[in-house]
Amino acid sequence: MSGRLRLGIAGLGTVGVGVIKIIRREAQMLTARTGVEITISAVSARTRDKDRGVSLSGYDWEDDPVKLATREDVDVFVELMGGSDGPAKAATEAALKAGKDVVTANKAMLAVHGQALAELAEAQGRVIRYEAAVAGGIPVVKALTEGLAGNAITRVMGVMNGTCNYILTRMESAGLPYEEVFEEANQLGYLEADPELDVGGIDAGHKLSLLAAVAFGTRVAFDDMELEGIGRLTIEDIRAAADMGYRIKLLGVARMTGRGLEQRMSPCLVPMTSPLGQLEGGTNMVVLEGNAVERIVLRGPGAGEGPTASAVMGDVCDIARGLRIPVFGQKAETLVAAVPAKSVTPAAYYLRMTLQDKPGALAKVATVLGEAGVSIHRMRQYDHEGGGAPVLIVTHQTDRQSLDVALSAMDKTGVVETRPVAIRIEEV
Amino acid sequence: MSGRLRLGIAGLGTVGVGVIKIIRREAQMLTARTGVEITISAVSARTRDKDRGVSLSGYDWEDDPVKLATREDVDVFVELMGGSDGPAKAATEAALKAGKDVVTANKAMLAVHGQALAELAEAQGRVIRYEAAVAGGIPVVKALTEGLAGNAITRVMGVMNGTCNYILTRMESAGLPYEEVFEEANQLGYLEADPELDVGGIDAGHKLSLLAAVAFGTRVAFDDMELEGIGRLTIEDIRAAADMGYRIKLLGVARMTGRGLEQRMSPCLVPMTSPLGQLEGGTNMVVLEGNAVERIVLRGPGAGEGPTASAVMGDVCDIARGLRIPVFGQKAETLVAAVPAKSVTPAAYYLRMTLQDKPGALAKVATVLGEAGVSIHRMRQYDHEGGGAPVLIVTHQTDRQSLDVALSAMDKTGVVETRPVAIRIEEV
Numbered sequence: 001m002s003g004r005l006r007l008g009i010a011g012l013g014t015v016g017v018g019v020i021k022i023i024r025r026e027a028q029m030l031t032a033r034t035g036v037e038i039t040i041s042a043v044s045a046r047t048r049d050k051d052r053g054v055s056l057s058g059y060d061w062e063d064d065p066v067k068l069a070t071r072e073d074v075d076v077f078v079e080l081m082g083g084s085d086g087p088a089k090a091a092t093e094a095a096l097k098a099g100k101d102v103v104t105a106n107k108a109m110l111a112v113h114g115q116a117l118a119e120l121a122e123a124q125g126r127v128i129r130y131e132a133a134v135a136g137g138i139p140v141v142k143a144l145t146e147g148l149a150g151n152a153i154t155r156v157m158g159v160m161n162g163t164c165n166y167i168l169t170r171m172e173s174a175g176l177p178y179e180e181v182f183e184e185a186n187q188l189g190y191l192e193a194d195p196e197l198d199v200g201g202i203d204a205g206h207k208l209s210l211l212a213a214v215a216f217g218t219r220v221a222f223d224d225m226e227l228e229g230i231g232r233l234t235i236e237d238i239r240a241a242a243d244m245g246y247r248i249k250l251l252g253v254a255r256m257t258g259r260g261l262e263q264r265m266s267p268c269l270v271p272m273t274s275p276l277g278q279l280e281g282g283t284n285m286v287v288l289e290g291n292a293v294e295r296i297v298l299r300g301p302g303a304g305e306g307p308t309a310s311a312v313m314g315d316v317c318d319i320a321r322g323l324r325i326p327v328f329g330q331k332a333e334t335l336v337a338a339v340p341a342k343s344v345t346p347a348a349y350y351l352r353m354t355l356q357d358k359p360g361a362l363a364k365v366a367t368v369l370g371e372a373g374v375s376i377h378r379m380r381q382y383d384h385e386g387g388g389a390p391v392l393i394v395t396h397q398t399d400r401q402s403l404d405v406a407l408s409a410m411d412k413t414g415v416v417e418t419r420p421v422a423i424r425i426e427e428v
Numbered sequence: 429m430s431g432r433l434r435l436g437i438a439g440l441g442t443v444g445v446g447v448i449k450i451i452r453r454e455a456q457m458l459t460a461r462t463g464v465e466i467t468i469s470a471v472s473a474r475t476r477d478k479d480r481g482v483s484l485s486g487y488d489w490e491d492d493p494v495k496l497a498t499r500e501d502v503d504v505f506v507e508l509m510g511g512s513d514g515p516a517k518a519a520t521e522a523a524l525k526a527g528k529d530v531v532t533a534n535k536a537m538l539a540v541h542g543q544a545l546a547e548l549a550e551a552q553g554r555v556i557r558y559e560a561a562v563a564g565g566i567p568v569v570k571a572l573t574e575g576l577a578g579n580a581i582t583r584v585m586g587v588m589n590g591t592c593n594y595i596l597t598r599m600e601s602a603g604l605p606y607e608e609v610f611e612e613a614n615q616l617g618y619l620e621a622d623p624e625l626d627v628g629g630i631d632a633g634h635k636l637s638l639l640a641a642v643a644f645g646t647r648v649a650f651d652d653m654e655l656e657g658i659g660r661l662t663i664e665d666i667r668a669a670a671d672m673g674y675r676i677k678l679l680g681v682a683r684m685t686g687r688g689l690e691q692r693m694s695p696c697l698v699p700m701t702s703p704l705g706q707l708e709g710g711t712n713m714v715v716l717e718g719n720a721v722e723r724i725v726l727r728g729p730g731a732g733e734g735p736t737a738s739a740v741m742g743d744v745c746d747i748a749r750g751l752r753i754p755v756f757g758q759k760a761e762t763l764v765a766a767v768p769a770k771s772v773t774p775a776a777y778y779l780r781m782t783l784q785d786k787p788g789a790l791a792k793v794a795t796v797l798g799e800a801g802v803s804i805h806r807m808r809q810y811d812h813e814g815g816g817a818p819v820l821i822v823t824h825q826t827d828r829q830s831l832d833v834a835l836s837a838m839d840k841t842g843v844v845e846t847r848p849v850a851i852r853i854e855e856v
Contacts, residue, residue, distance in 0.1 A: 022578050022720055032645060032758045033577050131575070137721040139575025146751070147559070147567025149461050150450050150741025217460060275727065278706070292450055293565040293728065293738035299703065300724040310721035313578025323574070323751045330460045 004037045005320045006073050008100075010065040010091055011080030012045035012052055015105055015132065018309025019078065019316075020054050030313075034320035041073040069095035076101045076319055078312065084108035089117075092128075096120050103315040105132035105308060111206035114213065114220035115335065118327035128327045129315035134207045135160050135284040137307025138300040139314055144288055145214050145329040151290025153215035156254045157428065161204035162282030162302035163190045164230050164250040169280045172238045172247070178231065190282075200229035201250055205265040208252035211286070212263050213328045216256045217335055220328070221263070224340035228266035237421055240352055240392050241269050244378065247277040251426055260341030268426040269350050275299070276428050287428065343400035347427070348377060351395065353410070353420035354388035355381075361415035362391065368413060372406035374398045388417040394425065432465045433748045434501055436528075438493035438519055439508030440473035443533055443560065445480050446737025447506065447744075452482070458741075462748035469501040497523035504529045504747055506740065512536035517545075520556075524548050531743040533560035533736060539634035542641065542648035543763065546755035556755045557743035562635045563588050563712040565735025566728040567742055572716055573642050573757040579718025581643035584682045585856065589632035590710030590730035591618045592658050592678040597708045600666045600675070606659065618710075628657035629678055633693040636680035639714070640691050642757045644684045645764065649691070652768035656694035665849055668780055668820050669697050672806065675705040679854055688769030696854040697778050703727070704856050715856065771828035775855070776805060779823065781838070781848035782816035783809075789843035790819065796841060800834035802826045816845040822853065 007023075009016050023030070023038055030038050042060035044067075062068035069077040069091040077095035079102060081088045088109050095102050102121070104110070110117065110130055121128045131141045135158065144153070159165055163185055170181045182199065185191055190198075197203045209222040230250050241248050246269035255262045270276045275297050279285045284302030289295045301307040318324075328335055355361040362381065369376060378394040395403070403422060410416050435451075437444050451458070451466055458466050470488035472495075490496035497505040497519040505523035507530060509516045516537050523530050530549070532538070538545065538558055549556045559569045563586065572581070587593055591613055598609045610627065613619055618626075625631045637650040658678050669676050674697035683690045698704045703725050707713045712730030717723045729735040746752075756763055783789040790809065797804060806822040823831070831850060838844050 018720065026578065026580060029580060029645075030578070032762055035759070138724055139571045142570060142575045143567045146746060146749075147570050147742045148738060149745035150454065150458070150738050152454060152457060217457075275703070290738065292446065292734040292741070294732075294735055296566055296726070296728040298724070298726055301722050304722075306720040307722055310576060310578050310718060313720070314575045317577035318574060321574075321753050323753070325749050325751070331463070334460055 004039060005316070006039050006041045006075045007078050007316065008042045008068045008071055008074035009040060009078040009080065010044040010068050011082065012043060013080065014305040015308045015312065016045070016080045017052050017054050018305035019312050022309055022313050030317065034317050036320045038316060038320055042068050042071055044068040065091035066094045069100060070098040074100055076103055076316060078316070079104040079106055082106055082108065084112040089113060092117060093120065096124050096126050099124060099126065101126050101319050102128045103312055103319070104128065104130050105312060107133040107203065107206035107210060111209045111220060111222040114210065114328070115332060118332035121327055122332050127319065127324050129318065130210065131315050132308050132311035134210055135286050136300065136302040136304065137310045138284060138286060138298045139311065140211070140286045140298050141214065142314070143296065143298060144211060145325065148288060148290050148293055148296070151292045153288065153290050154255070155289040156208070156211045156215050156286070157276070157426070158208060158211070158252045158284070158286040159249050159276060159279055160207045160252060160284050160286065160302060161198055161250055162284060163198040164204065165279060166190060166282050167199070168230060168233070168238065168248055168250070171235055172242065175235065177235050178233060199231050201227050201265040204250060204252055208254055208263060208265055212254035212261065213335065215254060216261060216338065217330055218261055218338040219335045221261065221338060221340065225263040225265060226342055230267055233267055237352055237423065241350060242272065244350070244392060244394060245272050246270060246350065246425065247272050248423065249276060249279070251276065253426060255345060257341050257344050259344045260339030262341045262344055264343070266424065268424045270426055270428050274428045346397040346399045348397050348425040349395045349403055350423045350425055351393040351420045353391050354417040355391050356415045356417060357389050358415070364413045364415050365410060368409040369395070369406045372409065373402045374406050432467060433744070434467050434469045434503045435506050435744065436470050436496045436499055436502035437468060437506040437508065438472040438496050439510065440471060440480055441508065442733040443736045443740065444473070444508045445482050446733035447740050448482050450737055450741050458745065462745050464748045466744060466748055470496050470499055472496040493519035494522045497528060498526040502528055504531055504744060506744070507532040507534055510534055510536065512540040517541060520545060521548060524552050524554050527552060527554065529554050529747050530556045531740055531747070532556065532558050533740060535561040535631065535634035535638065539637045539648055539650040542638065542756070543760060546760035549755055550760050555747065555752050557746065558638065559743050560736045560739035562638055563714050564728065564730040564732065565738045566712060566714060566726045567739065568639070568714045568726050569642065570742070571724065571726060572639060573753065576716060576718050576721055576724070579720045581716065581718050582683070583717040584636070584639045584643050584714070585704070585854070586636060586639070586680045586712070586714040587677050587704060587707055588635045588680060588712050588714065588730060589626055589629070589678055590712060591626040592632065593707060594618060594710050595627070596658060596661070596666065596676055596678070599663055600670065603663065605663050606661060627659050629655050629693040632678060632680055636682055636691060636693055640682035640689065641763065643682060644689060644766065645758055645762070646689055646766040647763045649689065649766060649768065653691040653693060654770055658695055661695055665780060665851065669778060670700065672778070672820060672822060673700050674698060674778065674853065675700050676851065677704060677707070679704065681854060683773060685769050685772050687772045688767030690769045690772055692771070694852065696852045698854055698856050702856045774825040774827045776825050776853040777823045777831055778851045778853055779821040779848045781819050782845040783819050784843050784845060785817050786843070789817070792841045792843050793838060796837040797823070797834045800837060801830045802834045
């Protein structure tokens with residue numbers, strides 16, 4: 001390398017352009033910090049002729065990212081194309097096999113192929129860095145992998161999809177239904193080409209699966225994650241939750257339990273006054289809990305040209321400085337396959353239902369909950385004109401199984417108009 | 429080193445004990461993560477016979493920390509004694525000269541001797557790591573030095589003295605005067621032996637000076653910091669600030685301006701609804717702003733056995749993993765001596781004063797402010813019975829010089845009963 005670190009950048013969307021801008025603007029500063037000159041040898045993207053607002057002169061062009069990734073004059077392959085398979089994966093593998101380090105923002109690829117890619121990288125003596133894949137500009141992979149390396153991690157939580165958080169915040173502040181705000185977000189260009197990646201919790205789930213692997217020394221296991229999107233949340237639930245002092249967030253939670261690794265990305269209630277509850281708009285937040293550090297909260301922009309490019313460049317600078325650690329913080333071969341444990345940690349639940357307006361309805365519901373061992377912490381019945389009576393219940397801590405028993409039994413009471421909405425209340 | 433990293437720990441207070449506990453408890457995890465066995469060869473403290481709640485058997489004892497620091501069987505000298513000079517400095521220098529790496533929690537030593545120690549370390553090819561010196565368990569040195577290495581940092585802010593934040597929070601919540609809460613904090617053991625280190629802002633100032641050096645590539649310049657403690661804050665100011673929607677925090681701000689490096693550690697008003705405004709008790713918060721990342725907020729415990737030991741162990745693990753960078757993020761010889769710039773960035777100010785109860789008093793004050801070029805954003809005059817009339821003013825942005833001119837002129841109007849209190853409102 002001898003005083004120079006030469007990049008090949010594949011993918012020239014906002015992030016790629018942001019990286020080029022930083023390298024052009026901050027050349028001197030980057031050299032002062034890393035001791036080497038960081039340069040770009042070649043770039044690649046789907047379309048060559050397009051005004052990207054940054055000059056590409058001085059960089060070779062490659063149509064084929066695999067060719068880019070394996071060029072002699074590339075030390076680090078910067079993969080910013082996205083997609084779990086296809087060109088991104090092919091080029092990443094080619095880069096590693098050719099002895100290049102890889103910096104990527106591709107959460108999908110690592111969530112699906114992380115173990116195999118980590119093994120390949122380590123066999124080749126190379127690193128894969130992915131700070132930009134998780135929570136945008138927040139250096140959370142670094143904080144977890146390095147900063148908290150002295151901790152047995154007890155829980156990782158995060159709001160890591162800015163689009164979902166924008167939608168939920170906007171539903172509450174503007175009092176609009178999901179469909180309408182979804183359409184707004186679409187118009188604003190906030191949604192992925194496949195919106196299910198965002199609102200289905202998949203994108204955020206990918207991110208959580210990477211943090212869980214680092215936190216618990218386990219193989220990435222995205223397939224084992226409990227995944228639930230925000231598409232079924234109603235403005236009624238958002239309002240009712242607020243009335244009880246909560247906000248609804250698409251919250252990721254990973255925790256090692258006595259029965260295995262629990263990974264959930266799902267709507268949860270969190271106290272309105274908690275840092276997570278106060279998170280608004282596109283901002284991301286990650287909470288890291290360890291047996292020594294107690295709790296660290298990191299907050300920052302979850303997307304965007306500058307923040308994501310900042311994360312990419314943090315990784316590039318680490319490589320330039322010779323900072324090299326295994327992909328998931330310990331050798332890939334030592335990562336264990338965790339037993340998946342679904343919803344084993346007890347929690348309080350929020351229940352919303354509409355009861356038929358007849359005597360004893362509420363008593364029946366309370367009885368059914370009690371018989372299943374679910375005790376009621378708070379309850380509110382609201383005014384209503386005609387139709388059923390809206391009822392909110394916050395339970396004490398219960399396991400999901402008991403709750404499901406109670407919910408099934410409720411169906412059979414004949415007093416509940418529609419199956420109750422049940423949302424977990426995460427203790428934060 | 430061959431598969432082992434051997435520590436010598438000097439100082440067995442809460443942090444030292446915390447480090448020993450982690451090493452004993454997490455041996456297997458630490459080896460999995462770092463690839464080496466982390467062991468303790470010897471320890472040192474002022475008193476040998478004392479129950480510290482952790483077994484020291486298996487570790488050699490040294491009375492003299494210099495002797496500990498230079499032992500053949502020590503790879504890393506862990507300095508947890510504190511104090512800017514004396515044994516801490518002597519042992520740190522001895523360790524570096526003997527070719528040992530150093531991990532320290534000693535902000536005072538680095539704030540005063542950072543440049544010389546960094547030069548010595550780099551001449552010896554050794555590192556000094558000090559994550560535990562700044563903001564307890566929050567991995568902020570790492571986030572700034574490594575994670576945000578691609579950013580020209582524009583501002584660093586922080587609430588980094590938990591004791592001061594506890595005192596201010598408690599004054600507000602319990603409605604107690606400073607002196608009383610200070611005494612409470614003292615009884616609770618929250619204060620340093622010399623309380624001025626805490627309430628005078630010195631400890632927090634030390635921390636800020638280290639972050640500023642990393643952020644701006646400048647030599648640590650603690651002596652150039654504007655320093656003001658919390659001792660003159662009154663419950664009246666805390667209440668009045670709250671009434672205007674603000675909280676008072678001992679806030680550090682470092683910023684590179686066109687006229688030089690601005691470093692302030694002083695009471696500031698911040699909006700009650702901002703993350704900084706909502707920070708309560710002993711928790712620390714650091715805000716890092718860069719030209720790419722926009723803004724990252726880090727929050728966590730600022731002190732205590734576990735959190736501070738977590739930070740020490742993060743540094744130890746980095747060394748075990750072979751992660752080595754210059755002390756302040758770039759070679760010590762390339763750090764420049766910044767021109768100190770005092771309060772050059774304009775700000776809004778909060779003014780509290782008592783006016784004599786006679787016609788035209790308020791008009792005189794307003795005129796004096798106007799003549800000095802300070803315009804009024806908001807003003808409140810309160811009910812009063814006898815005596816003077818309490819008046820609060822929030823100004824528009826102004827430079828400190830104009831404000832000082834106005835404050836001097838106010839004295840001469842003869843309508844202000846005591847010199848007004850003026851507190852900066854930091855835009856956060």
